[in-house]
Amino acid sequence: MTQPVSLTRYLVEKQRAQGHIPGQLRLLIEVVARACKTISHSVNKGALGGVLGSAGSENVQGEVQKKLDLIANEVLIDANEWGGHLAAMASEEMDTIHAVPNRYPKGEYLLLFDPLDGSSNIDVNVSIGTIFSVLRMHDEGRAVREADFLQPGRCQVAAGYCVYGPQTTLVLTVGDGVAMFTLDREQGSFVLTGDGVRIPQETQEFAINMSNMRHWDAPVRRYIDECLQGKQGPRGKDFNMRWVASMVADVHRIITRGGIFMYPWDKRDPAKPGKLRLLYEANPMSWIIEQAGGSATTGRQRILDVPPQNLHERVSVILGSKNEVERVTRYHLEQAGQ
Numbered sequence: 239m240t241q242p243v244s245l246t247r248y249l250v251e252k253q254r255a256q257g258h259i260p261g262q263l264r265l266l267i268e269v270v271a272r273a274c275k276t277i278s279h280s281v282n283k284g285a286l287g288g289v290l291g292s293a294g295s296e297n298v299q300g301e302v303q304k305k306l307d308l309i310a311n312e313v314l315i316d317a318n319e320w321g322g323h324l325a326a327m328a329s330e331e332m333d334t335i336h337a338v339p340n341r342y343p344k345g346e347y348l349l350l351f352d353p354l355d356g357s358s359n360i361d362v363n364v365s366i367g368t369i370f371s372v373l374r375m376h377d378e379g380r381a382v383r384e385a386d387f388l389q390p391g392r393c394q395v396a397a398g399y400c401v402y403g404p405q406t407t408l409v410l411t412v413g414d415g416v417a418m419f420t421l422d423r424e425q426g427s428f429v430l431t432g433d434g435v436r437i438p439q440e441t442q443e444f445a446i447n448m449s450n451m452r453h454w455d456a457p458v459r460r461y462i463d464e465c466l467q468g469k470q471g472p473r474g475k476d477f478n479m480r481w482v483a484s485m486v487a488d489v490h491r492i493i494t495r496g497g498i499f500m501y502p503w504d505k506r507d508p509a510k511p512g513k514l515r516l517l518y519e520a521n522p523m524s525w526i527i528e529q530a531g532g533s534a535t536t537g538r539q540r541i542l543d544v545p546p547q548n549l550h551e552r553v554s555v556i557l558g559s560k561n562e563v564e565r566v567t568r569y570h571l572e573q574a575g576q
């Protein structure tokens with residue numbers, strides 16, 4: 239029987255064989271994975287750990303913070319600030335960047351995260367997760383500024399998410415494909431359970447919040463209308479719909495069996511580019527999806543090419559199986575006459 243491969247071994251072997259994971263990046267990924275393990279334990283305790291419910295505060299985007307949002311944020315900061323691998327962090331739950339305090343050594347990386355994605359699902363015991371993105375700080379030796387984080391998604395050097403569902407699964411890319419690790423609770427370690435993960439190009443499953451239909455833009459309406467017409471319509475096949483309302487869970491399903499996920503721009507608040515945040519939600523997920531052979535666009539542009547203007551900016555997101563994403567993107571470009 240072959241020996242299970244732990245995350246540590248996977249990363250060490252990758253560093254040794256290809257030399258493209260520097261030691262600090264390997265340490266960073268291991269520290270984030272350890273933090274995810276801690277978050278997973280808190281999530282599992284639920285009401286017994288007193289972690290459910292609202293924290294009674296709001297984040298910079300005016301969203302009510304749950305206790306677990308803040309717990310997960312603290313866990314990630316505490317785990318990462320002393321190891322010497324980071325220059326600074328940024329999070330959905332912090333207004334501004336968190337520079338590594340002067341009492342600790344500084345590293346060359348910047349870590350961004352959504353500590354607890356799918357917050358509305360915490361109290362109802364439905365899958366939630368952590369999303370993270372790693373960038374390089376280009377000008378070491380000076381104080382980190384928010385502007386250092388404003389790099390397009392194609393500059394990421396690592397990205398991943400951990401889904402806390404029936405199993406706790408960590409999905410990771412460092413730019414050479416996608417690997418999947420399942421938490422072995424008895425051993426306390428993440429074990430490789432999928433390597434070179436590929437998304438099926440064709441799909442018959444879409445994920446969108448249908449309650450927003452009346453606000454959608456014409457290309458989104460057209461795509462979903464055609465799916466809903468099923469075998470009798472232009473697509474000539476029946477479609478199924480899923481919407482977990484945790485991006486991590488929806489993306490994980492798509493990584494596993496294909497599909498398309500959309501949280502597009504809509505007319506509810508036209509000045510708002512979308513709901514999901516570019517730097518710590520859309521970018522890491524888009525890179526993972528692309529690395530698994532899928533595609534990710536705003537409808538008009540590749541997400542990884544969007545130049546960020548500020549830390550918490552939002553973006554329209556369409557990602558998943560390549561052919562479907564290309565179709566929705568084509569509908570947008572046709573509307574724009576391009």
Ligand code: AHM
Pocket residue numbers: 301330352354355356357358447483484485486501
């Ligand atoms: P969160 O980071 O505050 O949890 O918000 C992001 C979540 C995504 O996980 C999910 O796709 C979306 O919000 C669901 O939004 P809605 O409730 O509008 O369907």
Ligand code: MG
Pocket residue numbers: 330352354355356519
């Ligand atoms: Mg989120």
